[in-house]
Amino acid sequence: MRRWAGLAGALVLAAAVSGCGGDDSGSDAEQGTTLTVFAAASLTGAFEQLGQEFEADHAGVDVQLSFAGSSDLVAQIQGGAPADVFASADEATMEKLTADDLVGTPEAFATNVLEIAVPPGNPAGVASLQDLTKPGLNLVVCAPEVPCGAAAQQVAESAGLTLTPVSEEQSVTDVLNKVTSGEADAGLVYVTDVKAAGDDVEGITFPESAGVVNVYPIATVTDSPNADLAQEFMDLVLSDDGRSVLAGFGFGRP
Amino acid sequence: MASTRAVGLPGWVFAPAAAGAVFVLLPLVAIVSRVDWGDFLGLISSESSQDALWLSLRTSTASTLVCLLVGVPMALVLARTSFRGQDLLRSLVLLPLVLPPVVGGIALLYTFGRRGLLGGTFELLGWQIAFSTTAVVMAQTFVALPFLVVSLEGALRTAGQQYDVIAASLGASPTTVLRRVTLPLVMPGLVSGAVLSFARALGEFGATITFAGSLQGVTRTLPLEIYLQRETDADAAVALSLLLVVVAMGIIGFARRGRGVL
Numbered sequence: 157m158r159r160w161a162g163l164a165g166a167l168v169l170a171a172a173v174s175g176c177g178g179d180d181s182g183s184d185a186e187q188g189t190t191l192t193v194f195a196a197a198s199l200t201g202a203f204e205q206l207g208q209e210f211e212a213d214h215a216g217v218d219v220q221l222s223f224a225g226s227s228d229l230v231a232q233i234q235g236g237a238p239a240d241v242f243a244s245a246d247e248a249t250m251e252k253l254t255a256d257d258l259v260g261t262p263e264a265f266a267t268n269v270l271e272i273a274v275p276p277g278n279p280a281g282v283a284s285l286q287d288l289t290k291p292g293l294n295l296v297v298c299a300p301e302v303p304c305g306a307a308a309q310q311v312a313e314s315a316g317l318t319l320t321p322v323s324e325e326q327s328v329t330d331v332l333n334k335v336t337s338g339e340a341d342a343g344l345v346y347v348t349d350v351k352a353a354g355d356d357v358e359g360i361t362f363p364e365s366a367g368v369v370n371v372y373p374i375a376t377v378t379d380s381p382n383a384d385l386a387q388e389f390m391d392l393v394l395s396d397d398g399r400s401v402l403a404g405f406g407f408g409r410p
Numbered sequence: 411m412a413s414t415r416a417v418g419l420p421g422w423v424f425a426p427a428a429a430g431a432v433f434v435l436l437p438l439v440a441i442v443s444r445v446d447w448g449d450f451l452g453l454i455s456s457e458s459s460q461d462a463l464w465l466s467l468r469t470s471t472a473s474t475l476v477c478l479l480v481g482v483p484m485a486l487v488l489a490r491t492s493f494r495g496q497d498l499l500r501s502l503v504l505l506p507l508v509l510p511p512v513v514g515g516i517a518l519l520y521t522f523g524r525r526g527l528l529g530g531t532f533e534l535l536g537w538q539i540a541f542s543t544t545a546v547v548m549a550q551t552f553v554a555l556p557f558l559v560v561s562l563e564g565a566l567r568t569a570g571q572q573y574d575v576i577a578a579s580l581g582a583s584p585t586t587v588l589r590r591v592t593l594p595l596v597m598p599g600l601v602s603g604a605v606l607s608f609a610r611a612l613g614e615f616g617a618t619i620t621f622a623g624s625l626q627g628v629t630r631t632l633p634l635e636i637y638l639q640r641e642t643d644a645d646a647a648v649a650l651s652l653l654l655v656v657v658a659m660g661i662i663g664f665a666r667r668g669r670g671v672l
Contacts, residue, residue, distance in 0.1 A: 227641065294541065296623065301642045322541035323623025324630075326638060334623065338525040339540045 191385050192220045192238055194229045196245035196372070198268070198328070198348055202405040203243070209401075210392055217385060225327070226250075226303075233258055233377065240386040243374040243393070246303050250373045262373035264410035265393050266402045269369055270307055271347045272360040273335045280341035285362040288342055289317055296331050296340040299324035304331070307368050308344040315364045332357065346370070351406035371410055438655065445652055446645045453649035461627040462635035463653065469543060469631060470611040473550035477607045481558035482600070486588070488559065489566035500563075507556045514552050515620025522548065523621075545622035546629050550611035557606040565599020566592070605665040609658055632657075 191210075195203045200223050207219040222229070222239070226249040233239050233253060242259055244250040245268075253259045274282050280293050288295050297319065298305030305324060312319045322340070325331045328349050334340040336356040350359035374393055376386040392398050399409060446453065453459070488500055506514055520526045522539045532539060539545050569592075577591045578584070593600065615633040622629040624638070632654050640647040 294538075299624065299638055299641075301638055321625070323625050325624055326619065326634075326641070330619065330624075333620070337519055337523060339519065339523050339623075 188216045188218050189382055189385065190218045190220050191240050191382055191389060192222065193241045193243070193389060194222050194224075194233065194237070194239040195241075195243040196226045196229070197223045198245055198346065199223065199243055199266075199372070201352060202402050202407065205401050206389075206392060206398060209397070210389055214385070214388075219389070239377045240380040240382050241374065241376055241389050243372060245370065245372055247371050247373055249303075250375065253375070257378060259375035259377050262375035263390070263394060264371045265374050265398070266372040266407035267369050267410050268346045268348055268372065268407055269365040270304075270311055270344050271350050271365065272362060273332060273343045273345050273350050273353070273357040274341065274360060275335055275338045276355065276358055278358055278360070279338075282342045282360055284360075285311070285315055285317065285364050288319060288344075294339065294341045295319060295321045296323045296325060296334045296343045297321045298328065298331055298344070299326065302327060303370070304328050304345060307370060310368045311344075311364055314367050346406075347408075348406035369408075372407070441648060441652055441655065444648045446649065449645065450649050450652075453643075453646045454653050456646070458626050458630075458635060459646070459650055459653075462630055462632045462650070463657070465543070465546070465627060465630065466612055466632040466654075467657075469546045469550055470608050472547045473554055473611040474604055474608040476547065476551045477555050477558045477611075478604060481555050481603070481607070482562060482593075484555075485559045485562035485566060486592075489563045490571070504556045504560060506553050507560070511549075511553055511614065511616030512620050515549060515617035515622075518545075518549060518552060518617065518621040540621065541623045541625070541629060543622075543628055546618055546631060549617035549621045550614045553614055553617055554607035554610040557610050558603040561603035561606060562596060562599050565596040565603075568599075569595045601665055605662060608661060612654070612658055612661075 193203065193207065203221055203223075207221050210219050211217060224232075226244045226246060229239075229242065229244070230249055230252050233242060234256070242250075242253065243265070244262075247262075247264075250259070250262050254262060272282060272285070272288065274280065280287075280290075282288065282293070287293070297308045300306055300309050304327075308319070323334065325334065328345045331340075331343040331345050332349060332353055335343040336353065347359070347361075347365075350357055374390055376383060376390055380386045393402075403409070454463075484503065488496065488503075509517075519540070521528055522532065522545075523529050524533060524538075524540065539548070573591050573595060574587050577587045582590065613633060614631070615637065618629065618631060619634055619637075624630045624634050630638070632650060636647050636650045636654065639650060
């Protein structure tokens with residue numbers, strides 16, 4: 157058994173190593189410049205599309221997208237990661253970088269609000285934010301320590317409601333998984349998350365969500381060796397074209 | 411264990427052994443070096459940390475008991491009987507050892523979740539397992555059980571059956587043989603298996619977060635608390651990590667003292 161585990165480990169390692177090598181080759185084939193964009197995980201779909209548009213308009217430029225939680229990305233940039241552009245999911249996270257002059261002046265490019273996600277068919281009959289306090293309803297939210305959880309708490313407080321979730325999850329993905337598997341009757345996530353989840357969940361909008369709007373800022377990284385390209389990418393995101401791509405994924409205009 | 415005089419080891423064994431030890435110990439040193447000692451007590455005595463530690467100890471104890479309850483009979487059946495498909499069964503029972511815990515959590519969800527295989531039955535009985543402390547114990551048992559079964563089965567095979575046979579020939583019933591001869595002989599293996607199970611349950615993360623959720627005092631065990639604190643307060647996460655390491659080492663040390671095994 158132990159021998160098998162060792163062999164399996166070696167194989168995984170070999171696959172990972174060869175995978176890394178494969179990624180690097182090819183991208184620098186033509187004299188190409190690589191523009192590295194760090195973006196919040198919720199921007200994945202929209203920025204992949206924008207990245208392709210940018211590459212189509214700039215021959216020889218390869219856009220490398222790196223998606224992760226905003227705070228992880230900030231830690232990476234603070235640690236000297238070679239990013240050219242940074243798009244954050246909230247202003248507080250971006251401020252950590254502006255405070256250290258690691259990025260240029262940020263500009264708001266998108267907004268996101270909360271929405272209730274329920275399993276298809278809405279078995280618990282949730283129709284409003286108030287319904288989330290119904291006894292016996294399995295509500296799942298993000299933990300207050302993470303941005304989506306802080307937003308959920310704010311929305312509930314301003315509506316004068318006390319939510320009693322059965323679970324406070326680590327991330328939006330964890331909340332959605334609990335809803336799509338039918339374990340939870342309802343979850344609080346962002347509009348764009350509901351949209352990205354497709355037919356696996358149904359979204360229920362509620363008027364109180366307008367009170368807590370999450371603003372997404374974008375900025376160029378100060379140490380970027382491709383400052384002009386970085387600025388052009390930022391301009392694309394802020395352009396009407398960029399805004400309509402973002403709108404397609406459920407984001408609002410700031 | 412104590413009296414066997416070693417036949418000197420070849421010298422080259424020591425270099426890789428030392429490298430391995432350094433590889434395991436250095437990360438522990440790194441954690442200790444990162445701890446904010448000035449505020450250490452404050453960081454680990456917050457209400458959420460205390461709840462997480464207490465929940466972890468309770469659920470790990472419960473899951474170790476469940477492991478003993480079903481794992482000992484499983485090891486006995488695997489070690490002392492033979493039937494068609496036994497090898498296959500053994501591999502399947504040990505599957506959680508190689509399965510990523512998150513996959514284990516998903517499998518549990520598809521079994522005991524509301525829409526799982528048995529979910530309808532539980533719903534009728536009015537039981538809800540997901541999001542409860544029971545779910546945490548189930549997730550921990552699922553990942554920890556193979557450790558008990560594999561170490562006890564090994565001990566049973568090493569011990570052999572000659573004493574059992576003698577006891578039986580002297581008229582002892584199968585239950586008496588098991589209670590008075592078989593189990594006492596494999597006690598060190600049983601204890602080390604139980605300690606391994608407890609340690610695995612204490613560190614369980616993936617299956618718990620997938621199957622049980624995360625709520626303070628109910629399902630948020632120490633590893634989940636560490637992961638959550640990492641999001642906002644890295645110092646607290648490091649302090650809690652050290653706490654978990656200390657608790658785990660304490661338990662292993664306690665078991666060693668008690669039985670002179672491991």
